[in-house]
Amino acid sequence: MSLAERLEAYLTRTWGQPVTVADLSRIPGGASRETYRFVAKAGGEAKALILRRDPPGSLIETDRSLEYLALESFHDRVPAPRPIAMDAEGAELERPFFIMERVEGGTVVSPFMAMPYGAHARTVGEAFFDILGRIAGADPAGLPLAKVAETPAPEDCWRIAVDHWAAVIEADEQHPQPIVRAAIRLLRRRPPPPPSAVRVVHGDYRGGNFLHAPDGRILAVLDWEMVHLGDPLEDLAWAIDPLWNPFDTTTVAAMIPRDEALAIWSKASGLTVDEEALAWWSLFAAVKGQAIWTSAAKEYRDGGFKEPILAVSGWYTARRHDQILAAAMLRLEDLS
Template identity: 40%
Template sequence: MNNEAQLGEDFIKYYSDLNQEPFSLGSISRIFGGASRETYRLSVFNKDLDETRLIYRRSQASALIETDQLTEYSAYMAFQNSKVPVPKTIAIEESADSLGAPFIIMEELLGEAASPFDQAAYSPYEEELGHQFWNILGEIVIKDTNDPNLSFIPGREFEGPSWKRELDHWVEVIRQDSFGVEPILEAAIRELYRNPPKDAVKKCLVHGDYRNGNFLSKDDSLIGILDWEMAHIGDPLEDLAWATSPIWCWKDHNRPSYLIQKEKALTIWQEKTQIKIEEESLAWWDLFACVKGLAIWTSAGNEFISGSNTDPINLFSAWIPGDIHLEIILETLEEKLIKNET
């Protein structure tokens, strides 16, 4: 029996116990992509042969970004039956006792996840999906952070400015995982520490990786926001800058996430959140997005070079997005230099 079949057999035992009725396994298949979790799609049947389709996300022995399962699960719990579409949660196991690694189980949403590098991924529904995408980000910002489901989300206890918590965290990742020195990245880090943004207008829930590729759509409907493992409490501008970063719309910089025009996106966000965007602070978070991105790509490269996870996605991440973020940093710093000289 191969690993996947064994995993399916163990899973069905667990799932039957959980529901206190016998289930049988229809199919199990691993979904490609994402380096921090192993994600499986399963089809299971009860004794009346009613089918349920599930998503089973388990921690990898080597995880690119080390986050616990509870963070992601808490975010999903907080948005059940809300204006922020998320999959229905079923179970979480934080220990490795049941199935060999911590995991979460959710119902599968039947939609498409696009590549963030595919310019035409959402055609011809860019307009409809764009409005939903930016409105939903606004909904996340206005979410009451006192929701008990969010009590385990990181960052709640931090009393200092959100920018410092985030910058310190990602610089630490870079220091731990770099095999060499990247001068362009170091210049960006220095710039960010020297010129911090204004304090956050409010502290809110931050998705942490809100962008194209991390949501499911079906025709003109956005049906699920996924991949909440980097969620935390922080500055509302963080997700906004990440989602509008040119890396996610490399071939059309003014159409973030290859949806609607940036200006329109920012207007929708401001109307929903009732937050007026402070341009200099947003510019800080734009540059921060590159540093955070490079921390993630550096970690991916480290996983690959060290041999702890030779998934090609780690090689791709270190090669391509890494170069793109360096290029964006260079452009940004050069613009600043010219602005300061004139």
């Protein structure tokens, strides 16, 4: 059976009525999920949907139920797609998957281009950091995500994060990486203060992971597959990592000045920004990035998943993050 036929069978059984799948096509890119657009026709209605299916190999190993429940938790709180159905076992489509509504009319732009948001950079930036603040401001206790996400003690957030990504580097590196190893030692030697509250961390909140309209409105935050509970500064540090803004040192994320971004985030979240803690998490963000690029290089070389994004990630972004790591280590030492 083709993928479309499998989808038809699954949706027919799930919805309890005959379903026809049309216009199924894969969306290029994506290194942690295969993403397809399609139209499901049932009962005289046509629904524009997105299929997210686990690939044979990936930059990161994540639990799709976390991503699905994150969308269930936030689709009515921030711009995000509404989840429709999930199969964590994957028997129907060969690998685990979930389906969500398709958000129309938006554009995803690469953070690696100059002036990615053009004249709407400020509009995009103000919304971008406001939405991130609202995610950080949400109490996770009453969210569907809390059903499956582990809740760490505040004082353990940093250690859990470092242990996880250091283990990824240990398992996947193809050659010695002295810069990231030095950064990991520094992170362990000078841990940050614990957060005032454990909150939802999107995990990959950055340029390139949201849809925005031609007028600069953000229509949907995407790619929640790395979501977890932890220190909300982890997301903020990742969002402002210099990797996502290679051409303009006067702004963060190629959007707005750093002080404005932090002020917007703080107002929306109700949380204060400790600069020394943010410096720690900024160094961690580069370590996390380097772990992801290390896995990308290994998967491209040894795995069965040959997407070009893996090769690019394992080379260009890895070299850039070495430079960022060196600068971030000096900044943390200075602040300490």
